[in-house]
Amino acid sequence: MRELSLRQIGDLLPNKLIDVLESEGYRSLNYIQLQALKFRAYSNLLIIAPTGSGKTEASILPVLRGIIEEGGQPIYALYVTPLRALNRDIFVRMRNIFLSIGFSAEIRHGDTPMRQRRRIAESPPHLLITTPETLQFILVDKRFREHLKNTRWVVVDELHELIDDKRGVQLTLALERLRLLSKHLKVIGLSATLRDPMIALNFISGGRGGAVIEWAERKQYRITLADIPENDKAQHEYLPPELYARVKLLVEEVSKGGVIIFTNTRDTAELIGRILSHDFNLNIRVHHGSLSREEREEAEALFKEGKIKAIVATSSLELGIDVGYARLVIQFGSPRQSIKLVQRIGRSKHRLNEVSQGLIVPLGIEDAIESAVLARRAVSGILESLDLFHEPLDVLAHQIAGLLIDYRELSLERLYAIITRAYPYHDLNFSKLVELLRFLDSIGIVRLLDDVVRMGRRTISYYFNSASMIPDNPSFDVEDIASRRKIGHLDYSFASLIDRGKVIILGGRAWTIEEISIERNKVYVTEHTGDLGEPPVWTGQTLPVEWRAARELGALYRRIAESIDREESIKLYESYMIPPKTAEKLEEIVRKQLQLGFMPSDRSLVVEFTRKNGKTLAVYHTFLGTKGNNLLALLLAFALRGFYGVTVRYYSDPYRILIYADAELGPEKLRNALLEGIDWALERAEEAIRESNAYMLELLQVATRMGVIDKSKGRIEAGYLSLLKRKLKGTPVDKEAVDSSLVEYYNVDVVAKLVEQIKTGAKRVTVHQVQELSPLAQLIFEKPFVRTGILASGLPITAVLDAVLKRLENTRVLLYCLHCGEWTSELRAGEAKSIRECPRCGSRAIAILRPYDSENLPILRKWRKGEKLSKEEEKFVEKVRQSASLFMSYGYPAVLAMAGHGIGPTTARNILSKSRDIETLVKNILQAEANYTRTRQYWED
Template sequence: MEGVELRRLSNLLQEELIKGLERLGYKTLNYIQVKSLEASRHYQNILIVAPTGAGKTEAAILPVLRDLINEGGEPIFAIYISPLRALNRDIYDRMIELFQMFGFEAEIRHGDTPQKTRKKIAEKPPHFLITTPETAQFLLVDKRYREKLRNIRWVIVDEVHELLDDKRGAQLSLALERLRLIAPNLKIIGLSATLKDPYTALRLLSGRRGGTVIEWQERKIYEISIEELGNEANLEERVEKVASYCRDGGVIVFTNTRDTAELIGRILTHEYGLNVRVHHGSLSRAEREEAERLFKEGRIDAIIATSSLELGVDIGYARLVVQFGSPKQAIKLVQRVGRAGHSLLEKSRGVIVPLFLEDAVESAVLARRSVNGDLEEQAPHEKPLDVLAHQIAGLVLEYREISLEKLYDVVTRSLPFENLSLKELIDLLEFMRSIGIIRFSNGNITMGRRTISYYYSSASMIPESFSFDVVEMASRRIIGSLDYSFASLIGKGKIIILGGKAWNVEEVDIEANKVYVTENIHEFGEPPIWTGMTLPVDRKVAREVASLYRRIAENMSSSGELEKLRRMYGLPEEAFKKTVELVGKTLEALGTVPSEKNTLVELVRNRDKTLVLVHSYLGTKGNNLLAFLLADAYRGYTGSSAKYFSDPYRVLLVSESYVPPGKLREILVEGLKWKLRFLSDVIRESNSYLIEFTHVASKMGIIDIKKSRPEPGVLSNIRRKLVGTPVDAEAIRATIFEHFDLRSVEEFLQDIERGKRPIIIKELNDLTPLAQLIFEKPTVKAGVVASDIPASGIIQAIIKRIENSHVLLYCINCGQWWQTIKVADYHLFSKCPRCGSRALAVLRPYEEEKIKILEKWRRKENLSADEKKFVEKARQSASLVLSYGYPAVFVLAGHGVGPTTAKNILSKGVSMEALARNVLQAEANYTRTRKYWEE
């Protein structure tokens, strides 16, 4: 789409503004910039939707500057609200010269602004004020700003897509209604990346009023490919692929978590000699800004980032985006890949490096949906009561008294609250009155004893977070800490990684803010995550993955049709071949394939365990809720607890109690229906509810977790007392909105009852290959292994894990050589390069410092009892390696497996499956008895 020359826009821009733009290097304006200038003359509310690099900032600023020049407006003429502080500085740097050219001032005001600068801005406000949603809350009630706010003609809201399904968006929507009471002729321009439903986003900003949406007319061209899988167990192979793309520079590598970004950044720097920088929200602003500057100047090869670079920070030209692992959401993939390419007319290229087989399938589905513009829907919070309570306090602070009728009218103009009933508002007001935030009588609301302190302490809707201590049960020592919100994702049976070790979660004590753990038998586990870092897979994506599996099964006999499917989804040949084989084996085992058109359940009795796996395809949040409800129903029917696990495609229950297919069918229908009927009671038992309750209680002025953690037992008493209150109601609503997908589960049950998804229960000796894909997800895989279920998929996982473990080899014969190696690389080091001996002791890498003990032994010096024990251990392990070779190294790499145990294992057989099973059992025994051993 060609731009329009500035000289041809004299009907939309003043001559002086045209000349000013020309001095800054502008020659043309593009489609959305011209349309914005036109629409701003006729509409009060405008939403501009376009990909990254479309010039949305100029499209919003130019109408403001044009009106400012025309009217000679008084400060504060416009406010620019961005949800990210880093964007505030970026906008300021890009626009300050344009404003100053015409004698106007621009300033930034947010939480990090020094007090001296705040005072200066309050005393002499600028024409153009850049701020955040939270700081806007303080400006509305600040007497120093009150008169200046009456001058406001424009509000620009950036990154609307980030606010749409967030409580910050609901808060801003009500804040804009409050601002309109002060400045009735307010005009609003919203800026957003591509959205599924832009008109909902417009209504978030405009309330009941009209407006228009300006969308980029030409479809942005994306080219997204999926890398071949290769060796699924080899992380280094995947990072090497990333490195190959980074060598030519100009690459942004996106990861889904901050710890992954740090890991990849470290490997690329130290192992591949690349000059890269890491960029995420837990780094200081100075670190992030330096990374942005170095990338923009072309002085680094790549920048490794999380969602911190999805937003519109200007980092210059990127030729390619590499996504490490599935992006989980099409809308995220579009935003990330859209950062590649210098302009909208240039093709944006992206590469996804999948981490395992279903990761590749999921990535292919997401890439196809991204290119076709089939994005996830984003819905605003509906009636968030903690947001409403804070805004009520703000209105009371502003006007000192407001009638119930007026309050209800103002509040229900906002999209998130348009369906709020008068009774719901009155109930909330009565509750706020009972805790001293307001006074409410005779239909009028006035200030209470806590109005001021409550409003200022609860202005941010970003969840407060503090950490749990992680305590080892055996020694009672604190080994580290976890983010508070992480507690909603863990429970007994989960595995976490901390300090380089895997830990089995034995108990999560929400009241005492402690997680009790024991060291786990393997290296699988879930690394701690920072707040807000999990990305759910949408149910429509899960259904399309199910559909793809079904279509593969339906075309197994036609190589031509299968090739069409492969090309349609852009799956690399080897990954697609593995997928076809997996579907074929599942089809052979079941006679059908799990899909979006059935409810296929696998029932497996394995020694003293029962496995129930439901192929449900409800997405992350839907399956989170389904797993939770089914586990509760299973317990109700059997009297025995069931561990539950889920991924976006299936749900797994593990119990010691077996139920026959008929009873299982009853649990799936009647049990699920019963639990949905009493959903609130069930949800109150979840960790997710406990977390949301804490946040809501904080935002509604019940507790102050910014100052200190709640004392043990305090939260329990508070929760019991507040059941049935607005705090409890909002905690339940927020739990469902943030963690669960109630609609998916309700529709799932309806489809079963109507026969649209008939239940098919198959009793098997082992889970099918498609079911075993649940073990690819670290959180689920860890929980199942911890339950001592040696399914074939787990055995293969154990083999891969040990093969990728490291050991220290030491030549007992000459004592002149030692080397830390990966177990799988033993064939490269099967004999000493110095003397040729195969008598190699197998030690732990951390035991390298103990080599000096072996040197003392070789010099025939006196040894202590412990030193003699270590020498004997080394000699025995070398003897085993001499006799068995690789199998001995494999077994000795097991956690807690010494020479005596290894000898016993090796005597039972040396097939890889037998070794893995026996190592697993030995590791389990070691873990159970470890606390009695002297370290």
Template sequence: IRERFGRLNRLQQDAFREVSSGKSVLIIAPTGSGKTEAAVLPVFNEILEEGLKPISALYIAPLKALNRDLLERLEWWGRKLGITVEVRHGDTSSYRKAKQTKNPPQMLIITPETLGVILTVKSLRKHLSNVKFVIVDEIVELVDNKRGSQLLLNLERLAEIADFKRIGMTATVGNEEEVRDWLKAETIVKPNWKKSYRFHVLYPKPKEEDRELAEKLSVSPEIASRLRILWEIVEKHGKALIFTNTRQFAEVLAHRLKAWEKPVEVHHGSLSKEARVRAEKALKEGKIKALICTSSMELGIDIGDMDVVIQYMSPRQVNRLVQRVGRAKHRIGEISEGYIIATNVEDYLQSLVIAKRALEGRFEAVEPIGGLDVLAHFVVGLLIEYKRLPRERPYEIAKRAYVYRDLSWSDYLDVLRVLEDARLVGYDEESDLLYLRRGAFQYYYENLSTIPDEVSWRVFDAKSGHVIGRLDESFVMDLEEGMEFVMNGRSWIVLKIDDEARLLKVRESKSLESAIPSWEGEMIPVPFGVAFEVGRLRRELAFDFNKASDLLEGVE
């Protein structure tokens, strides 16, 4: 601890005490508070003191990119303490998986979906019965969607074979007690200090000097003005993260800044792992000044200290703004500074309202959801584990999960009927047992993820021999050989379209007029409370300007 960061902060000390006393704990703290070490150090301590058998702990993180960063961070502690830490997800090689089965690590980092896989691996189950701790990172990313409900059910499956404590981590959230209940934590650990933020909401107007830049980049003077202001902020502060709400807009912004010859890279989930790692490294080493990113950069990936965060267009949610701006100067006691650059009047008013709510600590609640389709998958998973079960057993286990606590017997029977009609599950009335049918395995393993399937095409750079990333099929269908599009902040010309391999062969071009890709399901929803307050602000601006100013007191 002394070598890594001197001493434990108060949050880490409190978490250490509560976890060591045998409690399940929810840790709620802003970005940069040291949540990861607050969660894992008491676990490592128990592994050492009690000589726990592998697999002693599961660390569940919602993003593969976060897993990669976590592995580097946690391996450092592992080397110092003599504790083995490994990662396992969809991209892990068969060789590595086989090795983990024969010689399992003491801590295994996985995605929520991976838990559903390893519970059915017979040779791993004996090791999973040793699990004493399950750490769930970034809970807010899971509570309000089916990935979270699937995780809760799978944790109950794990509880059938292992006795473990739960440790959750999240940034500030509006309904803390409900999130605690969702996880089944006994207590909440929070820092005894309040994070300080400074927000600047800007709505730039074009100046005469912007016209030359507008012509150079083939954009409107309004866009040129926003680009100028954005880069002035980067130059003033130093190293920056520039957040956009969609991958599409990250590409547009990166392409324009690169055309202006600014040292930037782009980072989002549809770029290849290699491209993302190169971008992270370039920022960390100071080779670029800014990284243009989406939510892929919200969740604590280590890219060094940031001086400022810029949000291009409204962040649309208070939780998003605080999470993103918290990445700037995120050490305890420092003020995190963030700028929002608005693109129109509605965007501007929305940004003002969100910044005001953030300063007042009015965070959005995340609403837990279940889903009968997730329940159906869970029933099949249990039967893969146990082959035959009394009909009421899956129902009893499911009702232990927070989002299924009110599940009715009739809804459960409806789910069983659907599974029987699909010939996935059978029911023997005489013995009152459920059993597997032939199609069950295929159904289970093809539906491990609740994230909607997207047919995507790989984009292959013919010159470097590297895969740049992936494009949605809906966009690729409109492309022809010789056409140009933007990806990784650069323009590419299509050399060949390989339908069979779903592969685009491309080479870089210097065009400013290339097509902009679109990806499905990206836009962040605006909460009702924010929308209502924006409407109120519009009315006040129309009828009583002084009253409108009072509504925004404290926001620059």
């Protein structure tokens, strides 16, 4: 599109501003910037354009022109962004321009120092850059409210991140509160490409209308899919072979400079960052929301200045932060959504006339095929639709409290009129509002007297404690007692529901809960080798794959099967940019699948099952996407229990559902669960949802946001949520938890459509009994991260014991000769195998200590000299004597026993006395460690 120089734009901007812009390095304006200046008549404007298009300038130029022409007073404009890092970026870019034309700009968010906050409140700027959460505090601050009457503009940046989030719903009500203060407010929304722009315009305007400016030329992307690795790659200390090959690929790309590596989780970002920096000696930084502001700012600055090769980041860098020029973006693992892929890849070569370069490094064969589908959709501009929250009651409760702080009291009619101006609440039923107010009255947040709503005893404290709609998901680290390694984390709401002895699935393996320590924020587990366990709910849910993308993957499987051994298959792989080894592996899977006589695809619903020892394992190939399959799995389990009294466990990915039952289920029952059961379960969907972990997670969030749980009092007791669930049933908290679950985790429409297709015969259901699950079914076990469901049981017990023995052998111990007192040796326990006696005096009285006991060796010298000892010193000497006695009796096995975590001489003697060989010794050590972990709170420190 044609650009115009600043001197060619006529009277669109004052000459004073043109001079300033030129001094700041601006030479011309592009299409969206020119269009934004032309739409003077509209009070609301939506600008849609890709990263690097100058959307920020397009929104600020009308503000700058307006403040010069009107001589605006503070606070003339608000710039609201969902990310603090983006706040900083906007501030740096705009501060000098505002100062140069005689006005001021400031930034205010959660990281702003208190001294600076006071200064801003006492002398507000003309442009205030802030976040949706901080805006909540500004709106009720008396020092700001008088200045907010001067506000003429609000810019909402990265709108696409807010529309399908409760933060965005909260912002729509905040804008209505701002419109009560400022009668001539103009709102400009900035967004990446959206599927439905009119929804976004209505969202910021409250349905008042406005104009949409959209960049007509599609941004060009070149996305490459890395090939799957060879199976014989060298093993790495931290990664399995297949992931090690991918990290090596990252190293090759990073060495060329200017790379952003995106991962889907913070854990993965930290792991990749550590390996690249520590093991490959690359100068890189990690960037995610759990890091301090200083760490994030330094990483951004170093990358922008070219002082580091790469940044490994989560979504914290996918928004429009200016981190300088990136040559390439690498996506580690499937991006899960084409819209996310576009945003992330768009960070490379982000100028509009350049082709953004991206490389996806898949984590498995289906991860690769999913990535290929999403890459094709991203390049073609086929993006996901947004799942909007409709009338969320927790957001409404908080904003009612804010309105009461603003005005002290409001009539019901007036309150209802204000609320329903916000787009998400246009259709709010009056009785629903009254029911919410009565509940809030019952817990002291408001007072409802006839048709007047007043402040309650908790209004102010509740408003300030619950201002953030960002999910507060505390989690417990999960530590394996056998290896003493962190293996993952459990969401707090899930951990509060489980007890010692319960079996869970984490990282694709089954674990037995040994202890939950709230004080240490840890869950201690041991490997479980029996039946399958229960899946946890993770903090930070993985991004859902939309049903359209899942359906296309099902269609791709079908098309590969139809074209196998024909030239069309080559064209098909090329059209999806599937590299050779991946295509070869995929074709191998499809061939094996066809040999079984059935091929799951988008056009049919295939059920396969196998029975063994009175149990049933069944897979439903559905291709309904993450949310569709989440709900279908839940309803299948609900229907099987309701129809046949069979309790099942389940797991779902975007393409299939696995059902595991402790009963033999035949083809008719498995078919009937679909044909009749899902229809029946849909009518009782709310009842089923209340039994899910997703509901419990939402209940925790909603109860906290609505003031039922006080965050300031710290963690709640384990089991409290179950009690809360019973007490709150039927209340607005319960109803909102169900409704939120239906938006966040489930898709009713997709499941209802499937039921209709089955009824009309548009989708044929076939059931097949198999000896073992088919190749496509087995891909369900490939997924590295799951939210709900079931995976195979853990490693064989021998593998577990081998791991424990290796850990014990690598544990450092301190050997000390109690006879001569002259010989000590710190070494690994395994290195003590050859030691039979003291090399200095020949005695077998060798004590087995911990390395940190070396500082207590002077106590032994005091003891040998006959000096007086304290009670603590006497206890230490006795421990040393007992351990020396163990070595004299058992030799090397005593060293292994004493190397166990929390094992002293008394416990070690008990272990050794009943251990006939190394295997039973290791088993007994592991059991003793588990007992210690469970009971250590009763031990003296």
